[in-house]
Amino acid sequence: MDVTIGRRERDALWELTFTLLASVGDIFSAVDAGRVIEARELRLRFWDLMGLLDDIGWAVEDPGEEYALTMEPEALMRALLHLQERASVLLREHAEGRGIEPELLRTAAAGCSACGTLLVLLAGEGDPGAPCERVG
Numbered sequence: 669m670d671v672t673i674g675r676r677e678r679d680a681l682w683e684l685t686f687t688l689l690a691s692v693g694d695i696f697s698a699v700d701a702g703r704v705i706e707a708r709e710l711r712l713r714f715w716d717l718m719g720l721l722d723d724i725g726w727a728v729e730d731p732g733e734e735y736a737l738t739m740e741p742e743a744l745m746r747a748l749l750h751l752q753e754r755a756s757v758l759l760r761e762h763a764e765g766r767g768i769e770p771e772l773l774r775t776a777a778a779g780c781s782a783c784g785t786l787l788v789l790l791a792g793e794g795d796p797g798a799p800c801e802r803v804g
Contacts, residue, residue, distance in 0.1 A: 670736065671736070671737045671744075671786060671789055671790070672734050672735065672736050672737070673724070673734070673735050673737065673782065673786070674733065674734060674735075675732070675733050675734075676778060676782075677778070677782035677786075678724045678725070678730070678732070678735050679775075679778075680775050680778035680779040680781075680782050681720065681724060681751060681779060681782060681783075682721070682724055682725070682728070683772075683775040683779070684751045684754050684755055684775065684776070684779040685717050685720060685721060685747075685751065687754060688713075688714075688717055688750060688751070688754055689714065689717060689718075692710075692714055694710055695707050695710045695711055695714070698710060712746070713746070713750055715743075716739075716743045716744075716746045716747040716750070717747050717750065717751075719739050719743055719744075719747065720737075720739065720744070720747045722739075723735060723736065723737050723738055723739060724737075737786075741790055744786075744790060745787060745790050748783045748786050748787050748790075749783075749787070751779055751783050752779070752780055752783035752784065752787070754776075754779075755775075755776040755777070755779040755780035755783065756776075756780060758772060758773065758775075758776035759773070759776050759777065759780060762776075
């Protein structure tokens with residue numbers, strides 16, 4: 669299935685991806701502590717997120733307006749689920765009064781919306797021809 673996202677969704681997914689990639693050092697910590705299974709799970713998570721960056725661009729600023737998501741559907745779904753989980757944690761922390769920065773809060777809300785819409789499309793329940801911005 670061909671899925672294309674717009675600038676707003678790209679930027680939200682990019683920001684959330686890099687909040688998760690900040691913990692890539694956890695792989696070393698897990699291996700060092702003998703937690704090999706955990707290290708492998710983290711590697712898969714980071715691999716999927718890096719695959720998403722291959723589609724949406726690695727740079728903070730990217731000149732594109734539309735981004736085709738070419739990843740295998742299963743890998744894309746895993747990446748989106750990880751991002752949605754991260755966005756949900758940030759929104760929950762805000763609801764609990766933990767003082768999330770306004771920009772990060774906007775990113776979390778936009779990311780949660782984009783991930784949800786894309787997951788519905790990938791599950792075959794949405795219109796793949798509808799732009800993410802109009803559905804979300």
